[in-house]
Amino acid sequence: MPPTDFTFKPIGTVRHRSAEVPRHWSVSEVEGELVINADLVDGLKDIQAGQRIIVLFHFHKSPPFGPGLLTQKPPRRKSKKGVFSICSPVRPNPLGMSVVEVIEVRANVIRVKGLDMLDETPILDIKPYIESSGGR
Amino acid sequence: MPPTDFTFKPIGTVRHRSAEVPRHWSVSEVEGELVINADLVDGLKDIQAGQRIIVLFHFHKSPPFGPGLLTQKPPRRKSKKGVFSICSPVRPNPLGMSVVEVIEVRANVIRVKGLDMLDETPILDIKPYIESSGGR
Numbered sequence: 001m002p003p004t005d006f007t008f009k010p011i012g013t014v015r016h017r018s019a020e021v022p023r024h025w026s027v028s029e030v031e032g033e034l035v036i037n038a039d040l041v042d043g044l045k046d047i048q049a050g051q052r053i054i055v056l057f058h059f060h061k062s063p064p065f066g067p068g069l070l071t072q073k074p075p076r077r078k079s080k081k082g083v084f085s086i087c088s089p090v091r092p093n094p095l096g097m098s099v100v101e102v103i104e105v106r107a108n109v110i111r112v113k114g115l116d117m118l119d120e121t122p123i124l125d126i127k128p129y130i131e132s133s134g135g136r
Numbered sequence: 137m138p139p140t141d142f143t144f145k146p147i148g149t150v151r152h153r154s155a156e157v158p159r160h161w162s163v164s165e166v167e168g169e170l171v172i173n174a175d176l177v178d179g180l181k182d183i184q185a186g187q188r189i190i191v192l193f194h195f196h197k198s199p200p201f202g203p204g205l206l207t208q209k210p211p212r213r214k215s216k217k218g219v220f221s222i223c224s225p226v227r228p229n230p231l232g233m234s235v236v237e238v239i240e241v242r243a244n245v246i247r248v249k250g251l252d253m254l255d256e257t258p259i260l261d262i263k264p265y266i267e268s269s270g271g272r
Contacts, residue, residue, distance in 0.1 A: 004145060004146075005143050005144060005145045005146075006143065006144050006145075006146075006194050006230075006258070006260075007141050007142065007143045007144075008141060008142050008143075008144070008229040008231065009140060009141045009142075009228075009229065010140075010141075010142075011228050011229065024266070026266055039203070040206060040228060042203075042206035042207055042218065043206040043207070043218045043219040043220045043228070044218050044220055045207065045217075045218040045221075046217045046218040046220075046221035047218065047220060047221055053220075054233065056192070056229075056231055056233065058142050067175070067178075070176060070178035070179040071178055071179070071181065081181075081182045082178065082179045082180055082181040082182040082183065083179040084179045084180055084182075084183060084189075084261075084262040084263070084264075085181075085182035085183055085264050086182075086264065087263065087264065087266075091261060092145075092147050092176060092179070092261070093144040093145065093147065093192075093260045093261050094142075095144065095192055095231075095260055095261045097190065097192065097233065097263060122142070124142075124229045124231055125220075125227060125228070125229050125231045126220040127220070127223065127233060128220075128221050128222065128223065130160070130162055130223075131162075
């Protein structure tokens, strides 16, 4: 039997002071900080200003998911779309992914631009942003 | 107190018959299937052939993470890099992210190209692939 669930612990927390955040990182200018747990600081050593990074996070304010939410009407759309084709925070697993730009790294704090997460969002992973090769 | 851990359940499983997979999706031509749980099929309705999609998954074969793995030497590199700047499957949270191309969708099975996951990898989420605006 394959495992039926997986448990993850936050590696840090998103902090910012914007009262509102855009619906998507691709249109966000919001600045703030990724405050990473101090015991993980060695893992940040190659993150540099000017880079883009991928942030995986937990949609910590999402209501529980149910079958009625498999299709949802996104804001500014006229019809419902399948949940796996939209960026809704209400999903079978409340996992979020954003691409943000690094402004500065100081010890365990990464200052970034382009946030679309709520303040206090738990961060689960940071990955390098790698452009998809257009050729495939 | 913020929550200290989060539990996710797989939404499906990666299936393919390749004995080996490339280290990264950006160089992969491997074809296979994302077999999504049948009860979630309505969520797939807008996924179409030719699209790219983001797949979040669980690195189910990774050994446990420890502080000694905060920096790792990637294959073909000479020096160690911080874990958050590389794509290693051995990470504080064993979460993977790949971009694959949809070949065909039949009911709850998405045939794709560009896999870099092992056969039987548990899938946690599928998201639309949105190109980062170069202007930010």
